[in-house]
Amino acid sequence: MNAGDDTGPALPWHAALWRHMAGGLAADRVAHGLLIAGTPGVGKRSFARRLVSALLCRDRTLGGDACGVCAGCRQRAAGTHPDISRLTPEDGGKAIKVEQVRRFSHALHLTPQYATGRIGWIDPADALSISAANSLLKTLEEPPAGCHIVLVSDRVSALLPTIRSRCQIWTVPAADPAVAREWLTARAFDPARIDDDRLRTPLALLARRDADAGALIEQWDKDLARLLARRVNPVSAAERAIEAERRLWVDWLYRRCNDLLLASLEGGAGTVDHALAEGARRVGRRRLEAWSRRVAEVARTAATNADWRLVVESVFIELSQYVAEATDPHER
Ligand SMILES: [Zn+2]
Structure with missing residues (x-):
């Protein structure tokens, strides 16, 4: 994942959605293509990281979270996990190109190092060019066994319908203003003059x-x-x-x-x-x-x-x- 990325403490307004995900994890019924959607500022990446961390962990907590100490968790936290492939715009560009998708799909088909399987991370998924998105379809439709592809997007409407329909969509909810107020205060942010609408993100x-x-x-x-x-x-x-x-x-x-x-x-x-x-x-x-x-x-x-x-x-x-x-x- 990104340098310095850590699972971090769970965001309180994600609790209900996470319980749902944790149920899927426990039953080993997590979809192979997951699209994490939601307004900017609600913590989509935080949710996606939490999910990826859990998928790569061999000893999850009862709440479905990564243990943080197993070999997989340690490698993920160090940013050296061999089974994560990322697909993001290259060289400061805005679009994800078709050649990148080919390399990405190829990597996902390699044998994973760990039994937890490979993870593909596409962020932001709305940066896929049309040809890149088309090239991704086949991998999304028939992903290699044990592989999960996590797509993150602020603008789900900008995605090709064919991409959307091949993913299970998880919409991260906006925060309840009262919950946000408490959370922000604990982070040395004074929410006093912020209106409820902005508190939701x-x-x-x-x-x-x-x-x-x-x-x-x-x-x-x-x-x-x-x-x-x-x-x-x-x-x-x-x-x-x-x-x-x-x-x-x-x-x-x-x-x-x-x-x-x-x-x-x-x-x-x-x-x-x-x-x-x-x-x-x-x-x-x-x-x-x-x-x-x-x-x-x-x-x-x-x-x-x-x-x-x-x-x-x-x-x-x-x-x-x-x-x-x-x-x-x-x-x-
Ligand atoms: Zn672990």
């Missing part, structure tokens, strides 16, 4: 937040690098941070402070980019250690009603003083 909300967070973090990293290079004054560098969501920013600050400390160590291979690592080495470990005590204080203050602007500015001012000291030893 909770994963879309999280994906959006992560994308926004990624952009913010990039900006904060830039501000920090400029501060370390003395190209911005601490009060302006603090401006963006003050407006940010506190928890996210404090978390970033805490991690970056540790990253800078690591990068400042002799030969320390940091996880930060070049500009930040350079800055960290200039400031030096001793000063960064002093700064890290201030950072820890900020983390403690975040939940209080201290003047947040002053707190954020002071952490930047202190760092800029260390930068100045390191750059010009007479300035202190």
Whole structure:
């Protein structure tokens, strides 16, 4: 599956649908072609992964889930399972091409390494070109023994009717807003101002937040690098941070402070980019250690009603003083 994919905790609004699937798994009556459908953001891939994981496991739990520890489960989690074949658009293209389908169908006919049989994963299935879809029909109609083909699609209506009719369709339901609210809150997402309609697709909300967070973090990293290079004054560098969501920013600050400390160590291979690592080495470990005590204080203050602007500015001012000291030893 995708790098870093894990079965993860089951999504609560999938429970009824999963019970149905678990019954099929227990009775060894899972269809050979399965089309996982549903609105974007309801967790179709999560459901599909859970299913594939269960199909590849040799010691499933009573609830029908993969055990997570058998040889098959371990290989799947490591992304090295030999019996999974994926069919996705290649080279950043949008369509799945007919040559890809030929290779995919061929792979599915090879003898599986495990007795659990081969898995074909097609995602998104609506990316199949017409000729690719036609080429897939035969494999879908007469799949090799023990093989399961899982298709995932946001737009089932865009699939050829001949593909649809050869699959058993599993429509992942939208979340109940109350269930979604609780689930999102447990993931540090505040659902207070989200209307019920958007709450029905909770994963879309999280994906959006992560994308926004990624952009913010990039900006904060830039501000920090400029501060370390003395190209911005601490009060302006603090401006963006003050407006940010506190928890996210404090978390970033805490991690970056540790990253800078690591990068400042002799030969320390940091996880930060070049500009930040350079800055960290200039400031030096001793000063960064002093700064890290201030950072820890900020983390403690975040939940209080201290003047947040002053707190954020002071952490930047202190760092800029260390930068100045390191750059010009007479300035202190
Ligand atoms: Zn297992």
